[in-house]
Amino acid sequence: MTINSNYNIMSSNLENILIKIPEIGKNMHGLMVELFPICRSITGNGVRESLKILKKHIPLNISEVPSGTNVFDWTIPKEWNINDAYIKNSKGEKIIDFKKSNLHVLNYSSPINEKISLKELLPHLHSLPNQPNVIPYRTSYYKENWGFCLTHNQLIDLKDDEYEVVIDSTLENGSLTYAEFFIQGESNDEVLFSCYTCHPSMCNDNLSGVVLFTFLAKNLKNLSLKYSYRFLFIPETIGAITWLSKNEANLKKIKHGLVAYCVGDSGNSSYKKSRQGDAEIDQIVMDVLKNSGDEHKIVDFFPTGSDERQYCSPGFDLPVGALVRTFATDFSEYHTSADNTEFVKSEYLADTLSKYLKVIIKLEENFGKFKPNSKEKIIKKMKKNDRIFLNLNPKCEPQLGKRKLYHDIGSQIPSQGGKKIINQFSLLWVLNYSDGFHYLSDIVKLSGYNIHEIENAADELVKASLLKEIKNIDEN
Numbered sequence: 001m002t003i004n005s006n007y008n009i010m011s012s013n014l015e016n017i018l019i020k021i022p023e024i025g026k027n028m029h030g031l032m033v034e035l036f037p038i039c040r041s042i043t044g045n046g047v048r049e050s051l052k053i054l055k056k057h058i059p060l061n062i063s064e065v066p067s068g069t070n071v072f073d074w075t076i077p078k079e080w081n082i083n084d085a086y087i088k089n090s091k092g093e094k095i096i097d098f099k100k101s102n103l104h105v106l107n108y109s110s111p112i113n114e115k116i117s118l119k120e121l122l123p124h125l126h127s128l129p130n131q132p133n134v135i136p137y138r139t140s141y142y143k144e145n146w147g148f149c150l151t152h153n154q155l156i157d158l159k160d161d162e163y164e165v166v167i168d169s170t171l172e173n174g175s176l177t178y179a180e181f182f183i184q185g186e187s188n189d190e191v192l193f194s195c196y197t198c199h200p201s202m203c204n205d206n207l208s209g210v211v212l213f214t215f216l217a218k219n220l221k222n223l224s225l226k227y228s229y230r231f232l233f234i235p236e237t238i239g240a241i242t243w244l245s246k247n248e249a250n251l252k253k254i255k256h257g258l259v260a261y262c263v264g265d266s267g268n269s270s271y272k273k274s275r276q277g278d279a280e281i282d283q284i285v286m287d288v289l290k291n292s293g294d295e296h297k298i299v300d301f302f303p304t305g306s307d308e309r310q311y312c313s314p315g316f317d318l319p320v321g322a323l324v325r326t327f328a329t330d331f332s333e334y335h336t337s338a339d340n341t342e343f344v345k346s347e348y349l350a351d352t353l354s355k356y357l358k359v360i361i362k363l364e365e366n367f368g369k370f371k372p373n374s375k376e377k378i379i380k381k382m383k384k385n386d387r388i389f390l391n392l393n394p395k396c397e398p399q400l401g402k403r404k405l406y407h408d409i410g411s412q413i414p415s416q417g418g419k420k421i422i423n424q425f426s427l428l429w430v431l432n433y434s435d436g437f438h439y440l441s442d443i444v445k446l447s448g449y450n451i452h453e454i455e456n457a458a459d460e461l462v463k464a465s466l467l468k469e470i471k472n473i474d475e476n
């Protein structure tokens with residue numbers, strides 16, 4: 001058999017999967033419904049229980065990394081588990097009940113069992129005044145805190161009363177759990193598919209990514225493929241950082257990668273390019289979207305978003321993009337109880353799966369043929385008054401929270417008017433592009449922030465010893 005006929009058999013095997021896609025879409029949705037009620041977090045039994053369900057579909061390899069383990073600038077936190085949580089009024093009526101929605105509890109809440117006044121309770125309550133009928137999703141992973149999330153209508157109904165607040169949780173030394181599934185191809189060159197498993201009862205963000213990669217892996221696993229394929233099911237941010245720190249020696253095998261989140265909503269497909277911007281994966285995904293005939297959106301890399309932030313940190317700069325549907329900031333159901341099993345539909349999951357399969361078909365067909373642009377770093381002349389910095393922690397993001405540079409309550413939608421939040425994003429822009437090749441004026445152009453915001457961010461990062469000013473590009 002010649003190599004060419006091998007290609008054809010391979011492509012036709014992959015194309016056979018395309019025929020079954022509507023049926024697979026229904027199965028993906030079914031798996032999502034099964035996973036939905038579980039209270040997941042970045043650690044704990046919710047993740048283990050979810051992975052056990054995925055194991056019925058693909059033979060996952062599960063790792064446990066103990067609390068206290070250092071992973072680059074971060075430390076694996078204590079493990080969080082929860083049995084129950086509620087608020088009762090003085091009549092003994094449960095007015096907030098974790099058993100009705102696990103979003104009701106601030107994820108990672110420390111245990112509490114107390115009777116308190118409304119005044120004492122209010123600072124621990126989170127709601128969305130602009131969306132009064134939905135429960136927001138909030139987290140406090142790295143600062144011990146407790147809290148409840150509720151609809152704004154529930155909040156404004158609260159009377160002056162004595163409330164019994166109970167969070168039956170544990171926060172103890174344990175481990176962080178993640179899973180991998182690896183398909184060995186003819187070559188050791190790898191394609192990385194990464195999704196996150198840490199969100200409780202929400203679907204588009206991100207059970208959609210989990211079920212997409214479970215069924216993609218399940219359908220690829222018995223095919224003979226040129227590339228090797230590695231699927232990661234990890235908690236967002238800390239999981240990607242953990243996996244990168246444990247696999248640093250093998251990262252050179254990764255030739256292409258995609259991160260999947262928000263892949264089951266009714267919006268068009270969107271592609272966020274890798275930081276490199278002109279990698280083979282960028283060109284292939286853009287081709288697939290163009291050839292689909294569907295409306296779609298292509299955006300350049302930005303250093304916020306999901307785990308592509310870590311894979312594309314300047315110390316790694318891996319060719320990893322994000323093929324999604326609607327970005328988090330563009331749908332109001334994001335991080336709320338409205339991101340449920342009705343919001344994600346099997347036909348949209350199926351459509352995304354077909355696009356991922358077409359990307360794989362193209363990658364396999366083009367194996368060994370890609371000629372990268374010769375990347376000569378252009379040595380620019382320094383402009384008057386321009387400044388250039390070097391990120392002293394270029395492998396993954398540094399942990400800004402422990403340096404008091406990041407807000408404590410996670411998962412809030414960044415408001416454009418919020419000066420503090422803008423500052424946080426400008427920190428990420430400055431960190432990601434302070435690679436010794438981008439001046440502050442370049443970061444202004446890339447980020448859309450003004451020079452004062454970028455300079456302030458750089459100065460704060462220098463104070464935190466995360467950045468150092470260099471004289472010019474040759475110093476790099």
Ligand SMILES: [Zn+2]
Binds near residue numbers: 199205335
């Ligand atoms: Zn999220």
